[in-house]
Amino acid sequence: MTRARSRGLAWPAVALALAVAFPAVYGGNAAIMSVATECLIYAVAAASLNLLMGYGGQVSLGHAGFLTVGAYTAAIVAVHFGLPLVLELLAAGLIAAAIGFVLGLPTGRLHGLYLVILTLGFGVAVPQIALNWTSLTNGWAGLAMPPTTLAGLDLTAQPALYYCVLVVSGLCLLAMLSLVATRAGRIFMAVRDSEAAAMAMGINVWRAKVRVFTTSAFFCGVAGDLLAHWTGLVAPTSFPFDLSLLFFSMVIVGGMASIWGAVAGAVLLAVVEDLAAGVGGLSTAIIGGAVVVTLLVAPEGLASLPRALSWRLRRMLETGVPHEIRRLGGEDQRAGGRHSV
Amino acid sequence: MLELSRVSLSFGGLTAIAGLDLRVPAGTIHSLIGPNGAGKTSVLNVINRYYTPQAGEVRYNGHDLLRLPPHRVVEIGIARSFQNPTLFKNLSVLDNLLVGATHLSKPTVVEDVLRLPRSRQHERLARERADHALAFLKLVAVRHRVAGDLPYGHQKLVDIGRALVADPRLLLLDEPAAGMEEGQKQWLAEVIRRVPDEYGAAVLLIDHDMSLVLGVSDHVAVMNFGSKIFDGPPAEVRHQPQVLAAYLGTEREGAECAEA
Numbered sequence: 001m002t003r004a005r006s007r008g009l010a011w012p013a014v015a016l017a018l019a020v021a022f023p024a025v026y027g028g029n030a031a032i033m034s035v036a037t038e039c040l041i042y043a044v045a046a047a048s049l050n051l052l053m054g055y056g057g058q059v060s061l062g063h064a065g066f067l068t069v070g071a072y073t074a075a076i077v078a079v080h081f082g083l084p085l086v087l088e089l090l091a092a093g094l095i096a097a098a099i100g101f102v103l104g105l106p107t108g109r110l111h112g113l114y115l116v117i118l119t120l121g122f123g124v125a126v127p128q129i130a131l132n133w134t135s136l137t138n139g140w141a142g143l144a145m146p147p148t149t150l151a152g153l154d155l156t157a158q159p160a161l162y163y164c165v166l167v168v169s170g171l172c173l174l175a176m177l178s179l180v181a182t183r184a185g186r187i188f189m190a191v192r193d194s195e196a197a198a199m200a201m202g203i204n205v206w207r208a209k210v211r212v213f214t215t216s217a218f219f220c221g222v223a224g225d226l227l228a229h230w231t232g233l234v235a236p237t238s239f240p241f242d243l244s245l246l247f248f249s250m251v252i253v254g255g256m257a258s259i260w261g262a263v264a265g266a267v268l269l270a271v272v273e274d275l276a277a278g279v280g281g282l283s284t285a286i287i288g289g290a291v292v293v294t295l296l297v298a299p300e301g302l303a304s305l306p307r308a309l310s311w312r313l314r315r316m317l318e319t320g321v322p323h324e325i326r327r328l329g330g331e332d333q334r335a336g337g338r339h340s341v
Numbered sequence: 342m343l344e345l346s347r348v349s350l351s352f353g354g355l356t357a358i359a360g361l362d363l364r365v366p367a368g369t370i371h372s373l374i375g376p377n378g379a380g381k382t383s384v385l386n387v388i389n390r391y392y393t394p395q396a397g398e399v400r401y402n403g404h405d406l407l408r409l410p411p412h413r414v415v416e417i418g419i420a421r422s423f424q425n426p427t428l429f430k431n432l433s434v435l436d437n438l439l440v441g442a443t444h445l446s447k448p449t450v451v452e453d454v455l456r457l458p459r460s461r462q463h464e465r466l467a468r469e470r471a472d473h474a475l476a477f478l479k480l481v482a483v484r485h486r487v488a489g490d491l492p493y494g495h496q497k498l499v500d501i502g503r504a505l506v507a508d509p510r511l512l513l514l515d516e517p518a519a520g521m522e523e524g525q526k527q528w529l530a531e532v533i534r535r536v537p538d539e540y541g542a543a544v545l546l547i548d549h550d551m552s553l554v555l556g557v558s559d560h561v562a563v564m565n566f567g568s569k570i571f572d573g574p575p576a577e578v579r580h581q582p583q584v585l586a587a588y589l590g591t592e593r594e595g596a597e598c599a600e601a
Binding site: 175179184185186187189192193194196197198199200203204205211215257 | 389391410411412413414415416420421423427428429430431432436439440441442443444448449450453454455456460463464467503504507
């Protein structure tokens with residue numbers, strides 16, 4: 001038990017140490033710091049989408065819509081009300097969550113492809129609404145984020161922005177990890193695996209689906225707020241439909257139903273996207289190629305790699321003893337008996 | 342006490358249940374048997390509110406079951422297992438059992454995210470009940486296995502375990518022995534016999550395995566074509582001509598079967 005727990009904490013600890021030490025090495029390079037910050041923000045967005053897709057068994061091709069809502073909320077709150085960052089983040093999350101709640105209401109009846117179309121429409125509509133609701137959004141010109149400070153630190157400068165994003169992203173990921181390991185997360189997964197059995201166990205299936213939409217939108221809204229600080233300008237063109245597809249790809253590449261997988265997928269594709277941006281028209285094709293290659297190497301996503309690699313390694317070390325026999329020893333005999341091969 | 346009175350259910354022109362009366366007193370093991378297509382599973386699905394009968398009443402300890410939505414049935418103390426084990430197949434055995442505790446206390450999403458006291462309390466209670474069920478069913482060794490990867494017979498036990506974690510006063514078992522090997526069936530019989538004492542729950546059992554049914558039941562009801570054709574102690578069921586006819590078929594009923 002303790003061994004399993006300490007092994008479970010090893011990866012996050014390494015990731016956190018790397019993330020904290022990162023500016024010490026690359027702090028002087030503005031381009032790299034910018035991409036690193038973007039990676040952290042996309043990690044939250046991808047994880048929020050994985051909450052919906054991997055854990056909730058729903059689909060969304062419009063998650064950039066929630067990101068847009070979060071970003072605009074950040075800009076409007078900052079420009080008009082000048083609220084402290086914590087309240088601004090909360091507002092972005094809650095307003096995105098409210099819209100996620102409404103969008104989730106039809107999920108009791110809409111499944112699969114119909115849900116894809118609904119969320120697709122949402123993702124496409126949001127920038128158009130932002131473009132035309134001029135009194136609130138300042139139309140095509142967008143809203144510039146006013147300089148934000150937190151405890152005396154100027155968040156328009158690096159590495160202050162990076163560290164601020166690291167703390168907020170870290171807390172969001174921690175919250176999602178906590179969620180999927182408790183009753184709330186089990187309800188989402190139960191509904192995903194069997195609606196009939198979930199119902200028999202006292203779960204209101206429709207409410208669970210609406211709830212997973214709401215929760216996912218909340219975290220994506222927070223990511224949108226962070227993104228507003230990162231870009232400094234929130235405009236209708238900031239969040240094209242491609243972004244929803246990118247998040248979708250991050251989830252698939254990272255591995256379904258894994259928060260850490262979504263983080264890995266987000267980092268990989270954000271870096272590829274940045275490298276490919278210089279190639280001009282081919283950048284989308286390069287991202288697509290990266291998705292294909294990753295899935296050929298790890299069909300179940302990056303999250304499945306550590307286990308697959310360690311299994312293969314152990315098998316190589318244990319030459320001479322077929323792994324089937326070895327596996328039988330440690331397990332319940334009736335369970336292992338005829339089915340383990 | 343579960344009471345069905347004059348319950349009728351049909352799908353289009355097909356009658357699944359025809360004016361069924363059935364009583365399951367608290368703390369007893371009651372079996373419902375009959376040939377394939379007799380309407381047994383439909384009875385469970387009516388009790389579970391998956392189906393709404395066209396006529397009749399279903400009452401449980403004073404509750405009018407037909408007024409409840411399906412997800413409220415477990416809250417008044419009725420939990421079930423499924424004919425084809427309907428597990429949360431990507432979750433571990435332990436997590437499957439933990440879901441059984443969902444209705445016992447209800448921390449909010451925010452409480453779960455922040456691990457506030459009500460969330461921790463729920464997790465503790467769920468773990469206690471799950472550990473007890475794992476030990477009771479002898480599933481401790483497989484508790485971390487992915488449920489969908491388990492052999493069929495084990496999945497059926499996990500299905501029962503999940504229902505037991507829900508703390509039912511009435512446990513509905515839909516063909517738990519189907520697909521089990523002989524040794525496992527004997528273990529299952531022992532489990533079912535111990536449920537009333539260990540969990541304080543009555544059992545309504547559907548199965549085709551006669552030695553299991555006759556070995557564990559206090560009471561047996563036999564259904565055929567949606568109607569009850571016998572209701573009495575297990576010792577008498579073998580000698581009823583109408584039961585033998587339903588199972589082995591007479592010429593007339595054989596013809597009806599062929600039509601159906």
